[in-house]
Amino acid sequence: MNTQVNEQMRYISLGSKHAFPKHYGKLIRAGEQEIAIFHTSDGQLYALENKSPHPKGGTLTEGIVSGHDLYCPLRDLRINLETGKVYAPDEGQVRVFPLNVKGEEVWLGLE
Structure with missing residues (x-):
């Protein structure tokens, strides 16, 4: 896994944008953290902690994406x-976690 450092953020490569199917969540593990990456129909990518904010918890990767x-x-x-x-x-x-897309490569920002 490639890594870049940018002041307070460390960015790790997640590979090609094409590895993230539109309308679905994909689980990424970064150390102890579980992060859900979502690809919207307009081509945007978003990274969220894979944990529902509901008091009873749950994961988000199997959620339904509608717009943003x-x-x-x-x-x-x-x-x-x-x-x-x-x-x-x-x-x-x-x-939420920052994502940078450079060309077709996706980079995830971690503190």
């Missing part, structure tokens, strides 16, 4: 992929 929103597969929470914020009337926040 994700629907939690277990709790039906609607989550903004860009910010990780849960839409009202529900509450919560999912940790």
Whole structure:
């Protein structure tokens, strides 16, 4: 796995953008962290912690992507992929991670 350092962030290569199918989540393990990568129909990629903000937890990789929103597969929470914020009337926040796409290569930012 390739690594680049950028001030406070360390970026690791996740490979080609084509490795992430549109409309689906893909699980990436970075050390102890589980990160879900989502590819939207307009070609954008987003990285979120693979943990539902619901008090009972759950994973997000099997959620449904609609536009730039994700629907939690277990709790039906609607989550903004860009910010990780849960839409009202529900509450919560999912940790988001920065992604850089250089050409066709995807890089994940970790603190």
